[in-house]
Amino acid sequence: MIKNDKVFNIIRYSNVWEDTDIALDGISIKTGQIGAVVCSGGDNVLAMLIKSPKKIYAFDVNKTQLYCTELKIAAIANLTLDETKCLLGVTDGERLGLYKQVCDNMSKDAQRYFDEHIDFIKKGIVHTGKFEHYFQLFRKYIIPTTSSKNNYSEFSKMDNLKTQKEFYVRKIDTRRFRILFKIFFGYKSMAKYGRDKAFFEHVDKNDVKNNSYDLKKKVEYGLFHTKNSENPYLDYIANNNFTHAFPLYLQPEYYKLIRANLDKLELVHGNLGDLPDLKYDFFYLSDIFEYMSDLEFGQNIETLKKRVKNGSKILYWNMQNRRYIRNDTFVLDENLSQKLFEQNKAWFYRDLLIYEVKK
Numbered sequence: 001m002i003k004n005d006k007v008f009n010i011i012r013y014s015n016v017w018e019d020t021d022i023a024l025d026g027i028s029i030k031t032g033q034i035g036a037v038v039c040s041g042g043d044n045v046l047a048m049l050i051k052s053p054k055k056i057y058a059f060d061v062n063k064t065q066l067y068c069t070e071l072k073i074a075a076i077a078n079l080t081l082d083e084t085k086c087l088l089g090v091t092d093g094e095r096l097g098l099y100k101q102v103c104d105n106m107s108k109d110a111q112r113y114f115d116e117h118i119d120f121i122k123k124g125i126v127h128t129g130k131f132e133h134y135f136q137l138f139r140k141y142i143i144p145t146t147s148s149k150n151n152y153s154e155f156s157k158m159d160n161l162k163t164q165k166e167f168y169v170r171k172i173d174t175r176r177f178r179i180l181f182k183i184f185f186g187y188k189s190m191a192k193y194g195r196d197k198a199f200f201e202h203v204d205k206n207d208v209k210n211n212s213y214d215l216k217k218k219v220e221y222g223l224f225h226t227k228n229s230e231n232p233y234l235d236y237i238a239n240n241n242f243t244h245a246f247p248l249y250l251q252p253e254y255y256k257l258i259r260a261n262l263d264k265l266e267l268v269h270g271n272l273g274d275l276p277d278l279k280y281d282f283f284y285l286s287d288i289f290e291y292m293s294d295l296e297f298g299q300n301i302e303t304l305k306k307r308v309k310n311g312s313k314i315l316y317w318n319m320q321n322r323r324y325i326r327n328d329t330f331v332l333d334e335n336l337s338q339k340l341f342e343q344n345k346a347w348f349y350r351d352l353l354i355y356e357v358k359k
């Protein structure tokens, strides 16, 4: 496991870069269930509240991710959807005033954090993660030199797979794009500006070397198989904001239901072993196994085994790494994992694993 506290003391993801539709369809949460979900920027755990669970524990080793989520929770609990969009940075407006309206609803630690980082509030929290900053650099430096901001904006709104492919080939995948993609999404730049060197520690050296090559293939597969117009991740990358495709927790049809279920959400600072000692119906584990050794992966699975029951679902992603549970109790649903993976709108991953516990 990554030991360096410095790696986990800044907001890395102020949005969640894992497809929410897949999180929901992969686990198919039932009313009254109990789950544990890696928090990150909070988007997916907020979305899961539309399924009216009994309780979801959103856990993260990085406290600032929890603060970020606390701000989203306080906004949803107290503000209209339009005000929440403004406070979080999706639309323009008087953010400080809105922050003052909601900050008393956050923990003292979260309040202190944002009081000390008031520029995050001024900028809008959805733009403050290190990963989001990486895409801000992409829009500022790579898009204009390889195509144009207008082209990307037009591309991000397309809803026809054939047109998307043609447009990509003609106007996005230029010679310069291919060269700069390799540099910008190569291991070195990604480790420095987007993720962290430590996140590659347990990844095979060949995979590290091929980072940009693998990623380009994944991106192209995604662009040719999913509608751009419905893709909030592409919207953010192309326009550096959510302009037409919004994360589920910011969609009008779900907003009030999420607010009604906010009391079902509890934030936990820590890892799998720090969760309350319960039997859980589901675990949504992001790609946390990416960052640990094989041995630690095995230890985590042992912890997981103690907290599941017959029928529990476990969903996680592999990004660069290859972590597969080899254990008779955890049965991989290959069809569902593959079917959903092919619909993935956040294209960065190697594969999706959905297991069901059979005891």
Ligand SMILES: C[S@@+](CC[C@H](N)C(=O)[O-])C[C@H]1O[C@@H](n2cnc3c(N)ncnc32)[C@H](O)[C@@H]1O
Binding pocket: 008, 012, 013, 017, 018, 038, 039, 040, 041, 059, 060, 061, 062, 065, 131, 270, 271, 272, 286, 287, 288, 291, 319
């Ligand atoms: C695993 S990261 C992945 C985010 C995104 N998929 C990516 O890699 O670009 C998501 C969140 O998991 C948290 N995290 C990492 N390892 C963890 C662990 N063992 N237990 C709990 N949270 C963890 C990180 O702090 C981060 O906020």
